[in-house]
Amino acid sequence: MRQERYPYLSWLRVLGCLGVVVLHSFYGSIGSYGEGSTPMLLGMTVRSCMMWAVPVFVMVSGALLLDPEREITIGKVFKKYVMRMLLALLLCSVLFYLFDRYLVGSTTPPLEALLKVYTGGGWSHLWYLYLMIALYLLLPAYRPVAAYAEDKEIRYLLAVYTLFLCVLPLINTLTGTKAAFYICTYTVYPLYFFLGWALHSGSLRIHPAVAALLFLLGTALLGVGGYAAYLYAIAPLKKLLNNYAFLPVLMQSVGLFALVGNIDPRGSRFLEGLDRLTFGTYLLHMAALKAVLVVLGFDPYRYGGAPAVLGLCLAVFLVSLIVTWILKLIPGLKKLL
Numbered sequence: 001m002r003q004e005r006y007p008y009l010s011w012l013r014v015l016g017c018l019g020v021v022v023l024h025s026f027y028g029s030i031g032s033y034g035e036g037s038t039p040m041l042l043g044m045t046v047r048s049c050m051m052w053a054v055p056v057f058v059m060v061s062g063a064l065l066l067d068p069e070r071e072i073t074i075g076k077v078f079k080k081y082v083m084r085m086l087l088a089l090l091l092c093s094v095l096f097y098l099f100d101r102y103l104v105g106s107t108t109p110p111l112e113a114l115l116k117v118y119t120g121g122g123w124s125h126l127w128y129l130y131l132m133i134a135l136y137l138l139l140p141a142y143r144p145v146a147a148y149a150e151d152k153e154i155r156y157l158l159a160v161y162t163l164f165l166c167v168l169p170l171i172n173t174l175t176g177t178k179a180a181f182y183i184c185t186y187t188v189y190p191l192y193f194f195l196g197w198a199l200h201s202g203s204l205r206i207h208p209a210v211a212a213l214l215f216l217l218g219t220a221l222l223g224v225g226g227y228a229a230y231l232y233a234i235a236p237l238k239k240l241l242n243n244y245a246f247l248p249v250l251m252q253s254v255g256l257f258a259l260v261g262n263i264d265p266r267g268s269r270f271l272e273g274l275d276r277l278t279f280g281t282y283l284l285h286m287a288a289l290k291a292v293l294v295v296l297g298f299d300p301y302r303y304g305g306a307p308a309v310l311g312l313c314l315a316v317f318l319v320s321l322i323v324t325w326i327l328k329l330i331p332g333l334k335k336l337l
Contacts, residue, residue: 007267
């Protein structure tokens with residue numbers, strides 16, 4: 001089963017990449033110039049509404065990598081998937097260290113910067129590489145489940161994950177209590193990984209109308225929540241809004257994935273080309289964003305506010321795509337990016 005046979009996966013990955021750029025552009029603009037102002041409320045509302053972007057990325061990976069028709073051995077997991085993430089992490093850590101040192105004026109010693117690669121103290125968006133390494137390492141255990149479990153067993157797994165990773169934490173946060181019941185995992189991302197496969201394979205089916213309702217309701221709850229959390233300084237709500245396990249994030253992510261999957265839009269070579277640039281764009285967009293906001297000192301709130309931030313989003317997205325395309329022409333970087 002190849003991705004080009006299912007163009008909706010490419011659409012979702014491109015949309016997810018654009019969503020990440022929008023999320024980070026608004027968040028970065030607020031952090032640099034909009035703190036404590038009216039634009040902050042609008043920015044945090046938009047940022048909250050874009051929380052589906054990363055989960056959708058993970059769901060597309062699950063749809064592809066849990067496919068039993070795709071041959072993935074333990075050796076391939078390490079040689080192809082894990083090694084790619086490690087090399088990308090190392091390369092980006094070096095490049096971003098040089099960026100901070102020579103363009104921003106950072107005085108972090110090289111050895112301390114190297115330690116941050118181990119502790120995850122580098123640029124914040126690189127956390128996604130650590131996540132993918134973790135999911136890849138567990139692929140040999142996940143794939144037999146996807147291949148041999150019956151549909152009802154997959155749905156059972158998803159229900160248990162949702163209850164313990166999304167519902168109970170929400171109840172704990174809202175009530176200020178901590179349930180003694182738990183399952184032997186602490187991260188929500190395997191849930192998204194298996195959800196992607198379940199929706200793609202048909203183990204879990206969601207009617208288009210229900211999918212649209214889930215997406216719209218989840219987005220509305222996040223938008224209102226984001227506005228209220230920062231208008232009234234509601235600390236527990238702020239905590240929930242920063243968590244991909246927050247139930248409205250799950251709702252909008254599943255709703256969008258199922259909705260686009262039901263529509264199954266047509267693909268094209270241009271779309272496939274964009275899809276192949278999404279990983280590099282994700283890695284590089286923060287450098288473009290930081291160059292504009294920090295190095296050049298561009299304040300979008302002085303030049304139009306939210307529309308200027310949206311223009312910044314588009315510019316950063318396009319520049320990152322173009323730079324990724326150019327870099328992929330260099331031998332050795334094509335497969336890495």
